[in-house]
Amino acid sequence: MPDGNDAKASPLRTKATAGARLGYTPLYLQVRQDLLDRIIAGTWQPGMALPSEQQLASQMGVSQGTLRKALDALASDGVIVRHQGRGTFVAEHDQRRTLFQFFKIVSDENGRIPPETVYCQVSMRPASETEREALELGKDADIWVILRHRALNGQVALVEDIVLPADRFPQLDTKVPLPNNIYELYERQFSVTVANARERLRAVRAEAPDAEILGCAEGAPLLQIERLAVALDGSAIELRRTRCRTDRFHYISELR
Amino acid sequence: MPDGNDAKASPLRTKATAGARLGYTPLYLQVRQDLLDRIIAGTWQPGMALPSEQQLASQMGVSQGTLRKALDALASDGVIVRHQGRGTFVAEHDQRRTLFQFFKIVSDENGRIPPETVYCQVSMRPASETEREALELGKDADIWVILRHRALNGQVALVEDIVLPADRFPQLDTKVPLPNNIYELYERQFSVTVANARERLRAVRAEAPDAEILGCAEGAPLLQIERLAVALDGSAIELRRTRCRTDRFHYISELR
DNA sequence: GAGTGGTCTAGACCACTGA
């Protein structure tokens, strides 16, 4: 058993037994954060099984019910995945997750189809001011810029600029050609797990270079998607701008 | 106590005590459905308080923990709202909910601002085939069509076509002028509660009529949003097409 | 201070998986 005594009778429990008004955090949220910290630190790698509820509960000195609430919270955030009868696993950026959670463009006829990368180029340059601000970078930070063209149903439909902080992705250029599933690359090669993202959508005119790549007229309407992706530890990790033809595709959004 | 013996020792409990392989539904989900049915039936109106957990649990013959899981599920679906120390309430389509859950267009400078209706027209006609299909209507069904122009920061920015099944909204035309918050109208006047919606986004060219309304050039890029809204009982209730300028506004989408 | 939802516990039993 390699998972021995690393957090026994933990120093948590801010229980506020008396009138501690502010700053009260329920035990299950403290447990949640403790587990999340260990996942971020790499104690359990993506795809690996966590110890069983019983083991974790007794290790951390809490009841199984409390531990379960912590795991439920992590599961609803997509950090872990639970399978009845099998165990609890650190969530992975497999094909399925990338396609459903992080790819919102759908074919009008075929529904969800995985995009195929048809062109990819990597370069480095100093970050602009807006890039530094969005990615929370220091004054002289460098960034990687990835340019990709991607096809759906065999038709080039997307042009992407991806911006990454260079220091979090050392020697990215040696990984060329980059795999189709780039978040899997972040995860496996650089230990960076994308947890969630916010997107801003606009309709824009196709400028000449994009029009040529996408095979549409200059001035045609394109859907522009600006994404800021956030890592497990809450830091901004990727800035992405996608321009997309929407004559045979559309972007889906669920309001709940 | 007006909420007497209406569901005592309920006929639920499909507990599968023996090897009932398929068709097993956990008790808390049965309770959830039972409560949802009563909300749909209007036993508790939007904004009203439900009985306390203790009362509901003993009424329905389940433990407080099980009842709580059912309420938690309804709360995470946005059907009810819980307030520690105050009670549990049927969710309402107030200004706040409409603005945050069902309005995704944001000003580049000001952030979230409520849109202002500057033009509104209501008419009735037979449903087209695609409308019948989307709204699950019969052969000769009629629909209401609402045309609206809406302004953000004092600038006309949105053109909307809203399609509703006529039989669910009797005498809608007598409610003109429609209030700004139209989901509140559905709820209060027609007992129709919008629960969630799916949207399809595209970039399109501004045609002449929209260009004039929005004050932009013909052929300018517009963001087109097609929405299908679903009621509490799961039926499709509204089809909506919005066209929007995105030179000073954008659409936000959260990926989690 | 009474009443509400929120947390925490301890234990029993059930459904599912895989060797």
Add this chain to the structure above:
DNA sequence: CAGTGGTCTAGACCACTCA
């Protein structure tokens, strides 16, 4: 059939709201 997560219970106590 052993081990895992999922459900269900009963009861204690805590934090919050409002009269």
